[in-house]
Amino acid sequence: MQQFSDERQARKQYVHHRQVRVFSTIAAVLVVALVISFFVFFHTIGKSNAGVPQAQTNFGAPLVCASDDPVKSPAAYQANGNVEVNVLNGTKAVGLAKAVGDALQNRHFNVSTVGDFSSRKVERTTIYYGRNNIAQAYTVYSNLTDAKMVMDQRQDAVVSVVIGSTFTDLAAKESVPASGTAIKNIEGCIPPSKVDVNKLPRDFRQPKQ
Structure with missing residues (x-):
């Protein structure tokens, strides 16, 4: 029984560590995607505004x-x-x-x-x-x-x-x-x-x- 319990505990730890790695990877990908989207968004705004005459006094x-x-x-x-x-x-x-x-x-x-x-x-x-x-x-x-x-x-x-x-x-x-x-x-x-x-x-x- 003790061996079965140890194996079950080890399996739970393995699954837990694997989930942590998966979620960490997903979070990193999302952060990178967010940074890229911000860059594209503001870069696009900058380009579009550059071609539009601004209101002048x-x-x-x-x-x-x-x-x-x-x-x-x-x-x-x-x-x-x-x-x-x-x-x-x-x-x-x-x-x-x-x-x-x-x-x-x-x-x-x-x-x-x-x-x-x-x-x-x-x-x-x-x-x-x-x-x-x-x-x-x-x-x-x-x-x-x-x-x-x-x-x-x-x-x-x-x-x-x-x-x-x-x-x-x-x-x-x-x-x-x-x-x-x-x-x-x-x-x-x-x-x-x-x-x-x-x-x-x-x-x-x-x-x-």
């Missing part, structure tokens, strides 16, 4: 700060009624400029001109402004959700809004900063004093020379 266009020193001399959002705006349709959608112009007028902007832009293939809604109406341009910009700002060589205080195909609607009124509120400079913007006017795009309202 002002959609890649140079952005001029609202002021040189936002602490000592901050620029402020203007009262809408003090901002003169031209609205131009840069798309093939009929009546879009008038619709946007009416919407801006409902917000008390001084809309002086509504018409068509020279191109009907504008993708991104663009706000054109000059050195003399930076705060006015930012005021218009705060009312749009999908626009970029472009400073050109204009000398007057008129802000031109060229509607592009990405336009959907104005920003919700409750999200628009109140007039008199300080405009915060956006990181990476160019101080107005550093802008070389001669290197800016020409005023598209002026005839080509």
Whole structure:
């Protein structure tokens, strides 16, 4: 009986050790597979992101700060009624400029001109402004959700809004900063004093020379 009991005990130990070895091997394989899967997963994400353009401030266009020193001399959002705006349709959608112009007028902007832009293939809604109406341009910009700002060589205080195909609607009124509120400079913007006017795009309202 003692011999039978010893053999049975030895068999149990053998089976136990064999199970431990099997489970250890499986665990090691799973760990290796997990590491490989993580590597493939993150490597794939890295590759896919490398080929996708990342969102850029002002959609890649140079952005001029609202002021040189936002602490000592901050620029402020203007009262809408003090901002003169031209609205131009840069798309093939009929009546879009008038619709946007009416919407801006409902917000008390001084809309002086509504018409068509020279191109009907504008993708991104663009706000054109000059050195003399930076705060006015930012005021218009705060009312749009999908626009970029472009400073050109204009000398007057008129802000031109060229509607592009990405336009959907104005920003919700409750999200628009109140007039008199300080405009915060956006990181990476160019101080107005550093802008070389001669290197800016020409005023598209002026005839080509």
